[in-house]
Amino acid sequence: MVTDLLRTVHPPLLVPSLLAGDHANLGASAAKVEQLGLKWLHLDIMDGHFVPNFTFGPEVLAALRRSGSKLFFDTHLMLDEPDRYIEAFAKAGADNISIHIEPNYDHAGTLARIRALRCQCGIVLNPGTPARAIEALLPQVDLVLVMTVQPGFGGQSFRRDMLPKISQLATWRKVRNLNFRLEVDGGVDPATAAECRAAGADTFVAGTSFFKAPDQAAFAAAFAKL
Ligand code: DX5
Numbered sequence: 626m627v628t629d630l631l632r633t634v635h636p637p638l639l640v641p642s643l644l645a646g647d648h649a650n651l652g653a654s655a656a657k658v659e660q661l662g663l664k665w666l667h668l669d670i671m672d673g674h675f676v677p678n679f680t681f682g683p684e685v686l687a688a689l690r691r692s693g694s695k696l697f698f699d700t701h702l703m704l705d706e707p708d709r710y711i712e713a714f715a716k717a718g719a720d721n722i723s724i725h726i727e728p729n730y731d732h733a734g735t736l737a738r739i740r741a742l743r744c745q746c747g748i749v750l751n752p753g754t755p756a757r758a759i760e761a762l763l764p765q766v767d768l769v770l771v772m773t774v775q776p777g778f779g780g781q782s783f784r785r786d787m788l789p790k791i792s793q794l795a796t797w798r799k800v801r802n803l804n805f806r807l808e809v810d811g812g813v814d815p816a817t818a819a820e821c822r823a824a825g826a827d828t829f830v831a832g833t834s835f836f837k838a839p840d841q842a843a844f845a846a847a848f849a850k851l
């Protein structure tokens with residue numbers, strides 16, 4: 626049960642991560658999400674620098690759009706220089722673009738540019754980054770993403786030590802009358818999502834647990850009840 630202080634205006638939202646989909650048939654993996662009646666799809670963009678892995682670029686988003694996907698593209702840029710690529714992802718069909726706080730660039734200016742491109746904007750924190758690092762940006766964002774694993778790879782274990790950070794952000798949201806979504810990403814399944822929900826999170830990225838679930842409809846129903 627979510628306490629009053631942490632209660633959010635946002636109902637729980639399950640956001641499957643395409644990273645755990647079939648990379649030889651990403652369109653089919655995205656279509657599966659849409660067929661279940663889910664609304665958001667998480668797209669992990671990695672550059673081999675900010676994180677030691679690669680995924681896909683804007684052309685994959687554009688191709689998913691061409692194939693008819695109406696999902697809300699929740700785009701997580703794990704890039705050293707995200708400010709160089711936001712326009713390409715916006716043009717390709719991103720609905721939200723989230724950027725990390727850790728690299729050195731103009732965070733506030735880049736968030737404003739994302740908005741000017743008619744996308745929602747989010748700010749992301751690695752596990753080692755404290756909530757206060759983004760405190761000044763909170764009034765400017767639609768979404769805060771708390772990484773519950775070190776980014777770069779799917780299938781890692783949920784970091785329970787991130788729960789106090791989630792509670793801190795939920796508390797600031799409440800007492801400052803802010804309205805951002807509070808998203809968690811990494812090792813999220815129905816059990817760990819329930820812990821995040823109790824701490825104040827409302828938006829749940831699930832890669833491995835979603836795509837490996839034997840019954841994805843039942844899996845989605847469990848999140849709707851959080
Ligand atoms: C990790 C990515 C995640 C990833 C989560 O770097 O940001 O979005 O897809 O995968 P799971 O749910 O398998 O931990």
Ligand code: ZN
Nearest residue numbers: 667669701810
């Ligand atoms: Zn992600």
